[in-house]
Amino acid sequence: AIQMTQSPSSLSASVGDRVTITCRAGQGIRTNLAWYQQKPGKAPQLLIYTASSLHKGVPSRFSGSGSGTDFTLTISSLQPEDSATYYCLQDYSYPYTFGQGTKLEI
Amino acid sequence: QVQLVESGGGVVQPGRSLRLSCAASGFTFSAYTLHWVRQTPDKGLEWVAVISFDEINKYYADSVKGRFIISRDNSKNTLYLQMNSLRADDTAVYFCARDDGDFDYWGQGTLVTVSS
Numbered sequence: 001a002i003q004m005t006q007s008p009s010s011l012s013a014s015v016g017d018r019v020t021i022t023c024r025a026g027q028g029i030r031t032n033l034a035w036y037q038q039k040p041g042k043a044p045q046l047l048i049y050t051a052s053s054l055h056k057g058v059p060s061r062f063s064g065s066g067s068g069t070d071f072t073l074t075i076s077s078l079q080p081e082d083s084a085t086y087y088c089l090q091d092y093s094y095p096y097t098f099g100q101g102t103k104l105e106i
Numbered sequence: 107q108v109q110l111v112e113s114g115g116g117v118v119q120p121g122r123s124l125r126l127s128c129a130a131s132g133f134t135f136s137a138y139t140l141h142w143v144r145q146t147p148d149k150g151l152e153w154v155a156v157i158s159f160d161e162i163n164k165y166y167a168d169s170v171k172g173r174f175i176i177s178r179d180n181s182k183n184t185l186y187l188q189m190n191s192l193r194a195d196d197t198a199v200y201f202c203a204r205d206d207g208d209f210d211y212w213g214q215g216t217l218v219t220v221s222s
Contacts, residue, residue: 036151036209042214043201043213043214044151044209046208046210049207050208055210087150087151089151089208089209095166095167095168096141096156098150098151
């Protein structure tokens with residue numbers, strides 16, 4: 001299985017800050033990576049697919065980049081509603097694997 | 107609108123079986139690959155299994171291979187997960203998710219607790 005190493009595991013930032021979350025794959029996965037946001041008691045929601053494509057309805061302050069083994073999720077100007085846990089997912093090969101998650105506190 | 111609604115969770119003893127269902131609506135169910143994903147506080151999100159739109163392709167996480175069976179009934183717009191030989195570490199919230207290249211829609215989840 002492809003291991004996904006996500007960092008940091010937690011992060012505290014202020015409204016208006018720019019934050020970056022990283023995900024490293026144990027082997028090359030091209031751009032087969034997605035980012036999800038999850039709030040307590042809710043299902044994850046897709047933010048970014050194929051590493052850098054913004055899912056419909058997702059605010060433009062969210063962006064993704066990377067290919068191969070190293071990927072980043074950037075939130076350009078934090079808003080209070082961005083407080084959540086963020087996960088990366090490799091969908092390059094089965095078994096799909098998630099990162100451990102990054103809990104973002106505003 | 108797209109809806110996925112899981113059911114069938116509950117408390118079950120170790121070694122017993124349970125079948126989860128995921129009822130879909132708002133889209134052409136038979137055209138989509140579907141997944142099961144589970145979540146625990148300790149391990150976070152864990153992909154469990156996938157089934158192709160035509161049921162031909164199925165894959166499982168190593169942790170459930172040989173114990174869980176994914177299936178679907180396209181005439182009923184329903185996805186299933188048959189869970190056998192349940193263990194304490196199968197305790198989790200189980201989500202179904204639609205695959206449109208990525209998991210674009212998820213159900214609300216159903217809690218499975220394996221405990222004596």
